[in-house]
Amino acid sequence: MTVKVRFFARFRELLGTDIIVSPMEGIVLSDLVKEVAGRNREGYQAIFDEEGVFKEFVILMQNGKRVENSAAGMTLVKDGDEIAVFPPVAGG
């Protein structure tokens, strides 16, 4: 299967964006993001904590729908999915 992973803002700087990957069937969302983010240490650390858990503020979307970070380990990735990962910005 083929999946598109889109990173935004600082995550994009570190990891690039619109990354097309062909993960194994049955992969869950958290593992997919880990796999792609794992290509750059700093990028990985921006998204995951030391235990490999999504940082609280990271926003995950699957085909435009928000996935709770806590549910990402149970959410299956399907062929043609578009996954978005981004940090909200806070300044004004």
Add this chain to the structure above:
Amino acid sequence: MLSERERERYKRQIMLFGDTGQENLKKANIFIAGAGGLGSPVSIYLSVAGVGNLTIVDKDIVDQSNLNRQILHYDRDIGRKKVASAEEKLQAYNPDINIRIIDATLDESNADRLIGNADGIVDAMDNYPTRYLLNGIAQKKKIPLFHGAIRGFYGQATTIIPGKTACLRCLFPSAPPQEVFPVVGATPGVIGTIQTTEVLKYLLGTGELLTNRLLIWDGMAMHMDEISFERNPACISCGTECEASTSRIVASKKEIRRKKK
């Protein structure tokens, strides 16, 4: 009614939305939370567009390090209250509108009263705790909230219409860590003018609002993306599940009280 002077001042936009549209702007009352990076372009463009009543809240004093982006304030304003500087500039831009300034920090104790019955709230804040406060009041009073936030060369914006769209908490349930954020002035320029465009469209009842969509501006890659999002039924601010569970808690507390009696 518009005066001759107003009709001349707004001539080029009356071409877009007519006397009626301009009169609607004149009658409107917009609350701007913050007179900083986002608050500057927002308040300037709302002023020159002729939005008749603007309230601006900020507690800060102009600092030299603000001047790379907070274009309401000049070098000569260093040390002055931001709201005093804002009032002077905005009234100079447009003497035909009313500017109300409030030198205060928005918090639980005053926000509801200060917002009053505004027609819209512009989020020009620099932190999520205050954004969540504005979001909560917007939900309670059914006032639209025009969200914007920036960092570095990035920014985001969305428009929240309580009762109709997802709220800020649906999208961002947890605040990102607080920091002294890097920024170049053009970024709040971009996002602030997007927020302003949304306010004007809302007041004019025209166009398509940025509802249930988060616009993400990446100045580095020069990309503008958007992400659709939906209401979260479990949202602690607007969720229906949450309302139900809150009423259940209230009900059970009442029951406890009754039993005690």
